[in-house]
Amino acid sequence: MADMEKKIIYLDHAATTYVKPEVFEVMKPYFDTEYGNPSSIYSIGRSNRKAVEDARISVAKSIGAAEPSEIYFTGSGTESDNWAIKGAALALKKKGKHIITSNIEHPAVLATCEFLQKQGYDITYVKVDEEGLINPEDVDKEIRPDTILVTIMMANNEIGTIQPIKEIAQVCKKHGVLFHTDAVQAAGNIPINVKDLGVDLLSVSGHKFYGPKGVGMLYIRKGVRIESLIHGGHQERNRRAGTENVPGIVGFAKALELANINMEAHYKKLSSLRDRALKGITDRIPYTRVNGSMEKRLPGNLNISFRFVEGESVLLMLDMKGIKASSGSACTSGSLDPSHVLLSIGLPHEIAHGSLRLSFGEINTEEEVDYLIDALDEIINKLRNMSPLYEDFTKGV
Amino acid sequence: MYSEKVMDHFTNPRNVGEIENADGVGQVGNAKCGDIMKMYLKIEDGIIKDAKFKTFGCGAAVATSSMATELLIGKTIKEAEMITNKVVMEALDGLPPVKVHCSVLAEEAIAAALQDYKIKNGLVEDNMYEGCSGCCGGCGSHELRREHLHAEHE
Numbered sequence: 170m171a172d173m174e175k176k177i178i179y180l181d182h183a184a185t186t187y188v189k190p191e192v193f194e195v196m197k198p199y200f201d202t203e204y205g206n207p208s209s210i211y212s213i214g215r216s217n218r219k220a221v222e223d224a225r226i227s228v229a230k231s232i233g234a235a236e237p238s239e240i241y242f243t244g245s246g247t248e249s250d251n252w253a254i255k256g257a258a259l260a261l262k263k264k265g266k267h268i269i270t271s272n273i274e275h276p277a278v279l280a281t282c283e284f285l286q287k288q289g290y291d292i293t294y295v296k297v298d299e300e301g302l303i304n305p306e307d308v309d310k311e312i313r314p315d316t317i318l319v320t321i322m323m324a325n326n327e328i329g330t331i332q333p334i335k336e337i338a339q340v341c342k343k344h345g346v347l348f349h350t351d352a353v354q355a356a357g358n359i360p361i362n363v364k365d366l367g368v369d370l371l372s373v374s375g376h377k378f379y380g381p382k383g384v385g386m387l388y389i390r391k392g393v394r395i396e397s398l399i400h401g402g403h404q405e406r407n408r409r410a411g412t413e414n415v416p417g418i419v420g421f422a423k424a425l426e427l428a429n430i431n432m433e434a435h436y437k438k439l440s441s442l443r444d445r446a447l448k449g450i451t452d453r454i455p456y457t458r459v460n461g462s463m464e465k466r467l468p469g470n471l472n473i474s475f476r477f478v479e480g481e482s483v484l485l486m487l488d489m490k491g492i493k494a495s496s497g498s499a500c501t502s503g504s505l506d507p508s509h510v511l512l513s514i515g516l517p518h519e520i521a522h523g524s525l526r527l528s529f530g531e532i533n534t535e536e537e538v539d540y541l542i543d544a545l546d547e548i549i550n551k552l553r554n555m556s557p558l559y560e561d562f563t564k565g566v
Numbered sequence: 567m568y569s570e571k572v573m574d575h576f577t578n579p580r581n582v583g584e585i586e587n588a589d590g591v592g593q594v595g596n597a598k599c600g601d602i603m604k605m606y607l608k609i610e611d612g613i614i615k616d617a618k619f620k621t622f623g624c625g626a627a628v629a630t631s632s633m634a635t636e637l638l639i640g641k642t643i644k645e646a647e648m649i650t651n652k653v654v655m656e657a658l659d660g661l662p663p664v665k666v667h668c669s670v671l672a673e674e675a676i677a678a679a680l681q682d683y684k685i686k687n688g689l690v691e692d693n694m695y696e697g698c699s700g701c702c703g704g705c706g707s708h709e710l711r712r713e714h715l716h717a718e719h720e
Binding site for chain 1: 573576577579582584593597598599600601602603604620621622623624625627628
């Protein structure tokens with residue numbers, strides 16, 4: 170395994186993915202030869218207009234939208250979330266100022282809600298159970314006459330929990346309340362069909378499914394009115410100004426198309442690697458627990474807590490062995506509190522500090538997983554031998 | 567994000583372990599904050615002959631503990647009391663701003679172990695640090711101690 174130590178073993182695909190060669194290939198011409206502005210009327214402008222509109226048609230098809238005009242390209246998943254939430258809040262402020270979300274959302278949603286709270290909006294945070302799941306009935310109970318929007322993520326970025334989006338959408342529909350879902354982690358990993366789900370607004374980011382960074386998408390169901398946030402141009406049907414990121418948009422569409430074609434094989438491969446890692450780790454290392462539901466979970470996500478150790482130390486030692494992963498410890502977030510998601514599912518602080526997120530991808534192999542298990546066994550042992558918590562535990566203090 | 571020295575002390579921490587029948591033992595921090603440091607001292611004729619530690623925490627917490635033990639060994643008690651978080655940080659070629667509290671924890675661990683030694687040997691009357699969780703200096707206790715030290719050494 171000595172040669173593996175020089176190699177990078179990337180187990181952080183929930184953070185970002187590499188761009189697939191097929192995707193990069195279709196993007197290339199729009200950087201140098203076909204560099205025109207889609208808004209220009211000459212040929213290399215028109216060819217770019219066509220590339221953007223073809224991408225829109227492709228994305229609409231990929232997510233089951235009724236019309237390509239329901240697809241709006243943005244600069245990121247975060248922008249899409251901001252637009253959906255602030256745009257709905259601004260458009261519907263006369264109807265009410267109440268928004269419902271969950272306490273395990275991505276900061277792109279949570280911080281946007283906090284911002285609106287400062288502007289006088291009222292935010293309700295629906296709690297999740299110990300597996301990280303939301304009960305649609307809890308959403309139902311919180312809806313009031315002045316509720317204007319419900320925003321609940323489709324799949325969680327830390328623990329991979331997949332929410333009952335269709336059922337929550339039905340609750341919202343019953344009350345005539347808009348429903349937005351952040352599908353950034355879900356896209357490319359599980360099927361998304363906006364018609365079947367019944368959502369009004371849905372956010373996606375390009376770099377989570379082997380597409381480029383710097384490009385996102387917001388699905389806005391036909392007839393749904395939200396305010397624009399970026400002004401200054403007629404692009405995206407007057408709703409999102411700014412010259413289109415043509416290579417990004419082209420790459421986004423291609424990556425999503427490939428993800429849809431490969432979805433079954435992708436799901437099978439990632440979940441098999443994930444399960445192999447889970448079994449190896451829990452067989453070899455005592456005092457560990459898996460966070461989140463094992464049934465309703467993204468195929469590549471594994472979130473484990475190791476008692477008596479701290480997450481950043483684990484990450485640094487993994488990094489020295491070439492393994493790239495992520496943690497929910499406070500030290501990796503720059504705050505004093507560990508992950509809000511892990512605390513929300515009821516983990517005590519000291520256990521949340523010792524958590525590790527592994528997110529597998531299409532390039533990973535069983536050999537890499539086995540190397541990971543060996544590495545973790547050694548690292549956790551080393552750190553526990555250094556830990557006063559473990560010392561107290563073994564002495565029965 | 568970390569200096570080479572921090573990474574060196576994190577990867578190969580010096581003086582990890584316990585000292586049986588230590589002359590001074592101090593533990594600071596708490597699991598909730600994600601940092602606990604336990605410091606053991608062997609003191610003979612007013613000189614720190616040996617220092618060992620156990621730490622639960624991030625890379626910086628381990629590195630500052632390790633560096634603190636290296637700085638402690640061979641020092642007199644008075645000299646050891648001068649090992650502030652700044653001294654530990656400088657010895658490690660600095661820490662990222664969000665990790666400065668780890669060096670404060672190291673300073674507090676040293677203080678707590680020395681205090682334990684003094685209490686055990688009847689060298690202090692008032693036990694001003696009793697009950698201090700020392701978590702991240704949030705309670706301001708290390709500031710108090712610093713003022714106290716400052717007054718003593720002036």
